[in-house]
Amino acid sequence: DAKTTQPNSMESNEEEPVHLPCNHSTISGTDYIHWYRQLPSQGPEYVIHGLTSNVNNRMASLAIAEDRKSSTLILHRATLRDAAVYYCILRVPFNSGNTPLVFGKGTRLSVIA
Amino acid sequence: ETGVTQTPRHLVMGMTNKKSLKCEQHLGHNAMYWYKQSAKKPLELMFVYNFKEQTENNSVPSRFSPECPNSSHLFLHLHTLQPEDSALYLCASSLRTGDGNTIYFGEGSWLTVV
Numbered sequence: 542d543a544k545t546t547q548p549n550s551m552e553s554n555e556e557e558p559v560h561l562p563c564n565h566s567t568i569s570g571t572d573y574i575h576w577y578r579q580l581p582s583q584g585p586e587y588v589i590h591g592l593t594s595n596v597n598n599r600m601a602s603l604a605i606a607e608d609r610k611s612s613t614l615i616l617h618r619a620t621l622r623d624a625a626v627y628y629c630i631l632r633v634p635f636n637s638g639n640t641p642l643v644f645g646k647g648t649r650l651s652v653i654a
Numbered sequence: 655e656t657g658v659t660q661t662p663r664h665l666v667m668g669m670t671n672k673k674s675l676k677c678e679q680h681l682g683h684n685a686m687y688w689y690k691q692s693a694k695k696p697l698e699l700m701f702v703y704n705f706k707e708q709t710e711n712n713s714v715p716s717r718f719s720p721e722c723p724n725s726s727h728l729f730l731h732l733h734t735l736q737p738e739d740s741a742l743y744l745c746a747s748s749l750r751t752g753d754g755n756t757i758y759f760g761e762g763s764w765l766t767v768v
Contacts, residue, residue, distance in 0.1 A: 584744045639709055640753045
């Protein structure tokens with residue numbers, strides 16, 4: 542139960558911006574929106590996260606819809622190294638009070654030179 | 655380098671063997687996790703440890719036995735595994751288990767059961 546919906550795959554040309562969408566219509570008011578990516582043969586790595594406001598860091602930008610039911614990860618200039626599976630994640634609360642990451646299938650981004 | 659180190663990176667074991675996967679984090683985190691990634695399937699959460707105490711067991715078969723002797727080390731003991739247990743096993747850590755905490759993953763241990 543990943544609670545998010547992402548396209549299975551997307552393609553981008555190198556040096557162009559990429560917008561990766563995510564729908565999370567059942568998001569609650571306290572859920573953070575997390576993005577991780579997994580490069581081939583590596584563990585996932587943190588990209589960005591946000592709650593309500595748009596967020597920027599050195600890797601990407603996160604645009605969050607006003608109603609918070611969707612968000613978009615923006616890679617400003619895609620490089621070949623950005624080819625990966627991108628996961629949009631809402632933490633799942635367990636009975637213990639923990640909210641570990643529960644991954645869905647993500648979006649496989651291909652970058653074309 | 656994420657600060658989470660897993661060994662061995664590759665392991666081949668028979669179904670009657672006993673082996674262990676090791677994870678060490680140098681980040682001062684208090685929460686540690688084991689995930690399993692099978693071919694063409696999403697990552698599956700297996701176990702969560704918080705301050706050395708196991709707080710989640712996500713219906714994992716008993717042939718997988720975790721151990722967390724301190725907040726920096728996490729083991730996954732493997733015994734009488736099946737070929738379908740072949741997968742990438744990922745260790746991760748975070749400062750705490752609550753939302754908003756970034757999780758850092760190791761590079762994983764590739765396990766093949768023959």
